[in-house]
Amino acid sequence: MIRVILPGHLRALAHVSAEVQLDVKAPVTQRSVLDALEAQYPMLRGTIRDHVTQERRPFLRFFACEEDYSLEPPDTPLPDAISSGAEPLLIIGAIAGG
Amino acid sequence: MSKVRVLVGTRKGAFVLTSDGKREKWDVSGPHFAGWEMYHLKGSPADPNRLYASQCSGWFGQIIQRSDDGGKTWTQPGTPPGEKDAQPAGPPKGESNKFVYDTSAQTGKPLTTHQWYDGTQHPWEFKRVWHLEPSPTDPDTVYAGVEDAALFRSTDGGKNWHELSGLRGHGTGPRWQPGAGGMCLHTIILDPKDPGRIYIAISAAGAFRTDDAGKTWRPINKGLHSQYIPDPNAEVGHCVHHVAMHPSRPNVLFMQKHWDVMRSDNAGDSWQEVSGNLPTDFGFVIDVHAHDPETIYVVPIKSDGEHFPPDGKLRVYRSKTGGNEWEALTKGLPQSDCYVNVLRDAMAVDSLDKCGVYFGTTGGQVYASANAGDSWTPIVRDLPAVLSVEVQTLP
Numbered sequence: 458m459i460r461v462i463l464p465g466h467l468r469a470l471a472h473v474s475a476e477v478q479l480d481v482k483a484p485v486t487q488r489s490v491l492d493a494l495e496a497q498y499p500m501l502r503g504t505i506r507d508h509v510t511q512e513r514r515p516f517l518r519f520f521a522c523e524e525d526y527s528l529e530p531p532d533t534p535l536p537d538a539i540s541s542g543a544e545p546l547l548i549i550g551a552i553a554g555g
Numbered sequence: 556m557s558k559v560r561v562l563v564g565t566r567k568g569a570f571v572l573t574s575d576g577k578r579e580k581w582d583v584s585g586p587h588f589a590g591w592e593m594y595h596l597k598g599s600p601a602d603p604n605r606l607y608a609s610q611c612s613g614w615f616g617q618i619i620q621r622s623d624d625g626g627k628t629w630t631q632p633g634t635p636p637g638e639k640d641a642q643p644a645g646p647p648k649g650e651s652n653k654f655v656y657d658t659s660a661q662t663g664k665p666l667t668t669h670q671w672y673d674g675t676q677h678p679w680e681f682k683r684v685w686h687l688e689p690s691p692t693d694p695d696t697v698y699a700g701v702e703d704a705a706l707f708r709s710t711d712g713g714k715n716w717h718e719l720s721g722l723r724g725h726g727t728g729p730r731w732q733p734g735a736g737g738m739c740l741h742t743i744i745l746d747p748k749d750p751g752r753i754y755i756a757i758s759a760a761g762a763f764r765t766d767d768a769g770k771t772w773r774p775i776n777k778g779l780h781s782q783y784i785p786d787p788n789a790e791v792g793h794c795v796h797h798v799a800m801h802p803s804r805p806n807v808l809f810m811q812k813h814w815d816v817m818r819s820d821n822a823g824d825s826w827q828e829v830s831g832n833l834p835t836d837f838g839f840v841i842d843v844h845a846h847d848p849e850t851i852y853v854v855p856i857k858s859d860g861e862h863f864p865p866d867g868k869l870r871v872y873r874s875k876t877g878g879n880e881w882e883a884l885t886k887g888l889p890q891s892d893c894y895v896n897v898l899r900d901a902m903a904v905d906s907l908d909k910c911g912v913y914f915g916t917t918g919g920q921v922y923a924s925a926n927a928g929d930s931w932t933p934i935v936r937d938l939p940a941v942l943s944v945e946v947q948t949l950p
Binding site for chain 2: 464465466467469470472495496497498499500501502503504505507508509514516517550551
């Protein structure tokens, strides 16, 4: 199972309390994980990726195994530790304020 | 006994305030959608327990929420919690968040650009829903005014949204430009006597009217004068802040423009200034008394550079003559050191006798008057900045 940790606001929207677990067929990529996430939690459609362009919302970042994968092409395979479920994929909202 | 439900949208969540007909003691429910910008909430006149809400965020985009029990519980239309997507066997879920500009050739004039701040052309980009206007007769039909300016409609309770592209396709579209708050369609008025007639207003394009249920539109800005527009007869470009109408007289409109309070007696075909003796005619809100269509309310704001009341005194001004002659309403409102703003969708009236008037401030206060403005009391004092106030009068 693939593990995904969502920002607090999206956890509230999806009515989940902690990380979510997804059944994702190989290859495990940003796109396949997000497709599975949106299929399981359709209320998240449009909140992580633009509804039409499917591009990442600019203030969200994707981290895996302490690396920033936000700028990687969406079909780039994620690390084995993500595919195996050893590590979660983190979706993080950019910190803003001051 | 009648009840009143006040729907408050703030920068950090929504609140539902309820009271009996005396409007003295209030229950406060919220924050709903804590941490999200709630631009607008409004109830269906045809089913008062059906509420629509615009929830948005710079991080996560636009969400439409709906309640079918008067605000106790909420769901995204068509996407009940815990229900997975039905694809490919059924229609996709999560569509209620989807606002896509119509660029089809069939609609005739798909637009892709409007005027940017520097005068160049800029692509139309969806940002958020500013205003939701439910149909007076059908709980499942609701209109959405969005930024960048366009009008959308749902006929299935908010599950799916389709643009009424004739508005954006109006020939003036490439000359529309954003105001300081963005290029937003913030006012939608449905004529209760003529289902084909809709008024809308856009900052900073102006006011528009359709007489054929949204297929075609005309600018209704004749008589508006804006100091930043050299052409005194400019068809568009006016920064209309809000428009109000009394349902018994759908041809009479009142407008708070950037500067100037205006009135039209012919469905917007022409406008006359009625600022009269106001201390400043800049402001955002304007509304009409529920029972007297010649009684109107504004909250004067010092200027476009200083978005707070003149002299630090929060004053509602009331005209009982449809404009020109205004009286200051101050009882119960702070008369020193008050530097809040009252945003364009943050005033509403109930239909009890006497008429209740409500407004919210960027300082987080929601003030109520149970006597048509003669005196005021705060229902709440310390909410996040108030973006919108709507009122439902319930049996």
